[in-house]
Amino acid sequence: MSTVDGLFVLEGRPTAQLIADQLREQIVQGVFRPGQQINESAVASQLRTSRGPLREALQRLSQEGLLVSHRNRGVFVTELSTDDVKEIYAVREAVESAAANILMDAGPEKVTATCDVLKGIIRDMAKPVADADWQALARLDMQFHISFVTGTGNTRLIRIYETLAAESRMCILNLEVSYPRVDVLVQEHQTLLDLLEAGDRKGLQDAIKLHLRTAVEDLTATMA
Structure with missing residues (x-):
């Protein structure tokens, strides 16, 4: 699935910060494209983590401006104008x-x-x-x-x-x-x-x- 291509499995119990660091790097490398939705289920499965730390990581990246959350739709990679x-x-x-x-x-x-x-x-x-x-x-x-x-x-x-x-x-x-x-x-x-x-x-x-x-x-x- 394209949403998780290039991600590395995190050993042990990954923290929200570790998840955010990896996702940030994948975003800036273009693994996740502008406008692409982040599939929480697929990413959580790939990283072998629960939804809690993943959602905290996504929130951090949203605060940084790399992601944008649309109510009832999900989280997407920011499209830069x-x-x-x-x-x-x-x-x-x-x-x-x-x-x-x-x-x-x-x-x-x-x-x-x-x-x-x-x-x-x-x-x-x-x-x-x-x-x-x-x-x-x-x-x-x-x-x-x-x-x-x-x-x-x-x-x-x-x-x-x-x-x-x-x-x-x-x-x-x-x-x-x-x-x-x-x-x-x-x-x-x-x-x-x-x-x-x-x-x-x-x-x-x-x-x-x-x-x-x-x-x-x-x-x-x-x-x-």
């Missing part, structure tokens, strides 16, 4: 801009530690770019931005951004969007890294804005 994409990326811009300021104010030690993580992610991008592996590239793309925000150590900022990251991957993968500017994607991330490493606050803020607003243009143009 162009307005949704614009909202997601506008909030990402605000959060990443705030993260840039926090990192710049945190001192060289935290900046260096964050840059070291980002350098590794950029190195890892080379293979999926060469292979045109969009899922792997989308995962690394978001890993870069998550790591950037995580570098601040601000737990609330990180929690907000994790939801935005999941929605962003839905924009890229579930809407069947490939990267139209794949040739410059790695360079854009390298530019962000270089500006952070150089301590160029203004340049980094401008680069974040350009990077995310260009992404919106690419995504909405493809959707149109």
Whole structure:
């Protein structure tokens, strides 16, 4: 059954959080498509869990905006519109801009530690770019931005951004969007890294804005 393709059986007694984590990943990978109904019975059977933890997991994902519940109909994967994409990326811009300021104010030690993580992610991008592996590239793309925000150590900022990251991957993968500017994607991330490493606050803020607003243009143009 298509509703459970790609799910892994969870050993023991899976908690709602474990179920939510797995379902979230399947949603952003496109296993569950936009507008598709989540078959509770099939998913519970596949994961060998009861309806209680599953429903709690579905409620969590609904609160994150990845699922939507229709009364007397069931739970469905959210369908993203162009307005949704614009909202997601506008909030990402605000959060990443705030993260840039926090990192710049945190001192060289935290900046260096964050840059070291980002350098590794950029190195890892080379293979999926060469292979045109969009899922792997989308995962690394978001890993870069998550790591950037995580570098601040601000737990609330990180929690907000994790939801935005999941929605962003839905924009890229579930809407069947490939990267139209794949040739410059790695360079854009390298530019962000270089500006952070150089301590160029203004340049980094401008680069974040350009990077995310260009992404919106690419995504909405493809959707149109």
